Each structure stands twice: as structure tokens, then as C-alpha cells.
Amino acid sequence: MMYGLEGKVAVVTGVGRPRGIGRATALRLAREGARVVLADLGQGMAQIENDIRGVSPDLARVAAEVEEAGAEVLAVPADVSSPSDVETLLQRTVDHFGRVDIMVSNAAILADRNQNPLELPESIFARVLAVNLTGTFLCAQAAAKHMVQQGEGGSIITIGSRAARRGMPNLIAYSSSKFGVIGLTQSLALALAPHGIRVNCVCPGAVxxxxxxxxxxxxxxxxxxxxxxxxxxxxxxxxxxxxTVADDLAKAIVWFASPESSHLTGQSLNVNGGSLMS
Incomplete structure (x- = not known):
């Protein structure tokens, strides 16, 4: 352990994919001594009554891995585009662990891949923005409210993309959402700085x-x-x-979460192996 995260409470969304950024981040936070709350859309509670955890198999699998890494863990099914789901996620975090120190807003979808923008349904465009941009806002807002009440600062990390650095012709919804994440990050950083809450963005390249x-x-x-x-x-x-692999991003995210980056806020860091294309 080297980042001073022992005992901190971290919420990570979008953890369900086996080779995903969320899972890699949760495991690295666990190894640094944080207590970890895992959130993923998965399946609703009523659909999986036979699962003893009350969460989807993917979420349960990652929870078991995080426990094996030595962390206290709480798994919460959540759709980040739903204000009520996000409110429940943060309230359950505080009810269980007593606080929240780190929010990693990682959940995202890429539903408009390879679609002609002249034929892209508005419903798909809206859904991508609802998850990627509105979901990031809802998670950051909900976490920040608790952090402000705690009065001890905190760290919020958003996830951008190389598609947030330059437009992509057949990814207009995804690219628009990720450009918005960078603007949201900068704006929240300024708004929350008086409370000692830092907000930074990690931008993957080709992954x-x-x-x-x-x-x-x-x-x-x-x-x-x-x-x-x-x-x-x-x-x-x-x-x-x-x-770039998921653990490359996890390292940067955990650094932003830690006191090692205590004078950084409003930043968007490319993690891309030096590519000039993002």
C-alpha cells in the first residue's frame, strides 16, 4: 500500500465486465486498503431471487474478487441514469460504511457504434447521453452532497475517452457524451473546490x-x-x-483518488501510450 487510502470508502460504477476499467479499479482500490462499493446495472433484485447476494452474477463475481483482495465490500445493483437508483446507491454506501470519500463514475455504454449519424435514432442518442453524461453528473452530485456534509473533502473521478478529444463520425452520441464529461469535470471542479473536493477525468486511448x-x-x-x-x-x-489495458487506467484513477494528487483538480489525463491521436 502506497497511496494512503486505508479505510477510505470508494464507490465504483460499471464494474461488471471481466476485462473492464471498473473491475480493475475496484481491485486496485481494494489492494490499497479502501473499502469498496460496487455498482453495476446487472439484473433487478426480483429477477435473481436465487442469488444469495441479491445482485447479478457479474456483480457477485467481482464482489467475491474484491473480498479476496482483502477489502470490505458492498454490492449494489444500480442504473446510473436513474436518479432514484443513484440516490439509493449513495445512501446505502453511507448507511453501511458511514461515509463516502471517493466516487469513480465509470459506467458507460457505446450503443451507437458504427451507425450512420444520418440514420441514428434519437432514442439511442438520448440513451447514450443519459448513461454516459447524465449518469456521471448524478453520481458526482450525489457523492458530493455527502462529501460536503462530511466536511473532509473527497475525490471524484470521471472517465472520458479519446472520443472526448476529437469527434468521431460514426460515434456521435458516444463522442458527444464524453466531450460533455470533460466539461462537467471542469465545472464541478470549480464548484466543489471550496469544499476540498477534487474532480478529475481519466481519458483512455485505444484500449x-x-x-x-x-x-x-x-x-x-x-x-x-x-x-x-x-x-x-x-x-x-x-x-x-x-x-492500453484496464489496469493502466486503474492506476491513474487510484492516483487521482489518493492524497498523492492533492493539488490537482479539473484535469483530464490521457492514458494512451503516448498516442497523438487522442
Whole structure:
């Protein structure tokens, strides 16, 4: 342990994917001594009455991994686009652990991948913004309210994207939502600075995660090559020679959560292996 997070309470959303940023972040926070609250959409409580945890199998799996890493853990099914779900998530956090110190707003969807913007349904555009941007706002707002009441500051980390740095023609909803996340981060940082609450953003570049692989599979098929060959090609275009992986992002997120970055707020950090394309 090196980041001074022993006993801190961290909420991480979007933890369900096996190779995702949320899971990697939760595990790294656990290894640094934090108590971790895991949130993911998963399935509703009524749909999974046979699960003793009362959460989805994906969420239960990550909770078990975090426990094995030595952390106290609470798992809460939540749709971050729902104000009531987010309010419940934070209230259960405070009821269980007594406080919240760190919010990692990671949950996101990429529902407009490879869609012609002239044919993109408004419903898909709205849903992407509801999860990626409004969800980030709701989580940050709810966490900040508790942090202000506690009077001891805190750290909120949002997740951007290389699509937040430059527009992408067939990702207009996702790119718009992630551009908004950077603006939200900067605005909240200024608003919350008097309370000692820092707000920063981590922006992945080309990544090897479950969500990215879904699009890479389509791209590889269109090119007539194997997925692994496409990933090798994409990695070779990055100065450090490989695709970014979830743990690369987790390291930056945990650093932003820690006192080691105590004089940083309103920042958006690229974690991309040195790529100038994001």
C-alpha cells in the first residue's frame, strides 16, 4: 500500500465486465486498503431471487474478487441514469460504511457504434447521453452532497475517452457524451473546490477491454483479419507499443483518488501510450 487510502470508502460504477476499467479499479482500490462499493446495472433484485447476494452474477463475481483482495465490500445493483437508483446507491454506501470519500463514475455504454449519424435514432442518442453524461453528473452530485456534509473533502473521478478529444463520425452520441464529461469535470471542479473536493477525468486511448473488443471484432471482420491480428496492428501504432489495458487506467484513477494528487483538480489525463491521436 502506497497511496494512503486505508479505510477510505470508494464507490465504483460499471464494474461488471471481466476485462473492464471498473473491475480493475475496484481491485486496485481494494489492494490499497479502501473499502469498496460496487455498482453495476446487472439484473433487478426480483429477477435473481436465487442469488444469495441479491445482485447479478457479474456483480457477485467481482464482489467475491474484491473480498479476496482483502477489502470490505458492498454490492449494489444500480442504473446510473436513474436518479432514484443513484440516490439509493449513495445512501446505502453511507448507511453501511458511514461515509463516502471517493466516487469513480465509470459506467458507460457505446450503443451507437458504427451507425450512420444520418440514420441514428434519437432514442439511442438520448440513451447514450443519459448513461454516459447524465449518469456521471448524478453520481458526482450525489457523492458530493455527502462529501460536503462530511466536511473532509473527497475525490471524484470521471472517465472520458479519446472520443472526448476529437469527434468521431460514426460515434456521435458516444463522442458527444464524453466531450460533455470533460466539461462537467471542469465545472464541478470549480464548484466543489471550496469544499476540498477534487474532480478529475481519466481519458483512455485505444484500449483492450470488453467494450472496445466488441467494436474491434466488427472492424476485424470487415478487414478480413483475425481479432488478435487487428489488436497487434492497433498496438503497433501506439508509441509505447501496445494497446492500453484496464489496469493502466486503474492506476491513474487510484492516483487521482489518493492524497498523492492533492493539488490537482479539473484535469483530464490521457492514458494512451503516448498516442497523438487522442
Amino acid at each position: 483492450d477491454t470488453d467494450m472496445a473488443s466488441e467494436g474491434q471484432e466488427i472492424q476485424a471482420a470487415d478487414m478480413g483479419i483475425a481479432l488478435d491480428d487487428l489488436k497487434a496492428q492497433l498496438g503497433s501504432e501506439i508509441p509505447l507499443g501496445r494497446l
